[in-house]
Amino acid sequence: MAAGAAGASKTYSFKVVLLGEGCVGKTSLVLRYCENKFNDKHLTTLQASFLTKKLNIGGKRVNLAIWDTAGQERFHALGPIYYRDSNGAILVYDITDEDSFQKVKNWVKELRKMLGNEISLCIVGNKIDLDKDRHVSVQETEAYAESVGAKHYHTSAKQNKGIEELFLDLCKRMIESAQADERAKGNGSSQSATARRGVQIIDDEPQAQSSGGCCTSG
């Protein structure tokens, strides 16, 4: 789903959704990454729900679009509308809050069910500056991440730790899977118009059965 084509001047466009319980630090993470700010009352940013970042990774240009999602329970059913067509998902929990990790597990299950392995998953334990209050075991989370084909990261939005690495690593993985896609496309046939714009072809996606989308044509 990366826009662009082969060649040196290629630009990838990736959509990444942020998921996680309230107050785990999703907004803080993305504001730290895109604006290098934390709890700044004089923030000039108008909104922190959609932010972009341009990267250059080994000569490959990447336009990253980071989508915040509404985390309140009553909006849970809207998840599929948010994460369809995403190339990556960042699932955040708070290392001092056991429940928030449980929520992450639920999201992983749902994403794998809906999107299969097309999406690169990152599980992020945030607030490591509060390690003394840690309530979630490192071994458990890392073992879990591995078991579901996700990568695990530790971050602190407050101290700006681990965040660059998280996004850089995610981008590399998304480039890899985009390249694998292209190769598959190249081998298959000249018909390049498939496997794009999930916005349109909803019917043959598993999420159609959720009947939660307002954009399904059914």
Add this chain to the structure above:
Amino acid sequence: MSLKSERRGIHVDQSDLLCKKGCGFYGNLAWQGFCSKCWREEYQKGRQKQIQEDRELAERLQREEEEAYASSQGAQGTQPSLTFSKFEEKKTNEKTRKVTTVKKFFSSSSRTVPKKENQEAKAPSPSINRQVSIETDRVSKEFIEFLKSYQKAGHDVFKQCKICLEAMQQKREASIEEQSEYVQDFYQNTAEKLQLRWKMPSEKVEDVMDQIEKFIMTRSYKHVFCPETTDDEKKDLAVQRRIRALHWVTFQMLCVPVNEDIPEVSDMVVKAITDIIEMDSKRVPRDKLACITRCSKHIFNAIKITKNEPASADDFLPTLIYIVLKANPPRLQSNIQYITRFCNPSRLMTGEDGYYFTNLCCAMAFIEKLDAQSLNLSQEEFDRYMSGQASPKKQNAENWPPDACLGVKQMYKNLDLLSQLNERQERIVHEARKLEKDLIDWTDGVTKEVQDIVEKYPLDIKPKSQPLAAIDSENVENDKLPPPLQPQVYAG
């Protein structure tokens, strides 16, 4: 505050939006206020003539153009097919000619369509046709002007667009999914070609793709927006009704983080409502998206002023839902479907506009499924509000901030009084009904009682004269008896 925005009269009167024939569907300005169906019926007759006239005009223009071309180019002779390069050459000559060239270009393409197909096409009424064609002509001119700077690539794009439009015309009777698929493929292939073959940098490709979308969709809009083959129109009506039924939802129930008591905030809210209503009036998917984006920006401003921090999705979505409920934007479903089907996909998938659009989809899905739980209400409360038996909005005039306008306060006091009066009146009517029923029951009861008694003690009248006569004649001793008592008769 929710009352405040109601008073602003942003709401478009629903009757203005409905079909003039009163069939219950939405009318459309482009169809002179009729719905698609009634409009087609209405213009069935004038259509045939119009097609004929159009064709004659196109042919005449073509002839004129070819003659002019031949005379200006001297011995070069006329080319049978019209090309973009010819177009370009001509444009430098004369301004007036540009217009005819554009017309000719498209009329010549429509001539390639088989006759039968053409007759079945939805031809607009003469006046509408002219009005619309002025706009489409303007868009075409701008498109050509824009492409000129891309030389060969521009030429190619124009050719491809022409093919696309022709194919769209052929597909008019096909399902909307097929048409959408076709346009999406066209976008995809064109973008790839621009990048690979013409080595265009991606920002330029975006630019060109925007112009292509504008050109193609301005021409196709009336055939593919809310098409008859779908139930978009029905769903529009359902959504509209649903939103109307939810008029009682307050910003507290949705946890909307905006304080409309701040004048700047309420100003932003009004602007957001206006923007989302405006969406329906645009023809190009991207222009519709721009309305959603403007609406979103106003929402962010409202949140930022209220909370003094950048809005997260948990602030934004509830506010957008609230705005949609307040605005009740016309043909919401149709607009969402149209954008989904015909917008350039790269915009929808990763772009900022796409994010806001996705949130609008979420808002609509939320509204469709909204129940007691999603507003933190009990089922009974929800049902009572839904049925109109109770309203959560009743505000106590005493609780208003001291700086609120006196007249407004008075008005709310009066409203309160009126609603109390209304309640009492309803009670009176209720009691009167009860009394009426009691009276009827009483009459029935009495009648029944009387009947029962009559049945229980039937009235037997025996013949009187015989036994009396016998007494008189046979029993002599009876002579000593006093005369029988005469019954006393009273008047009245």
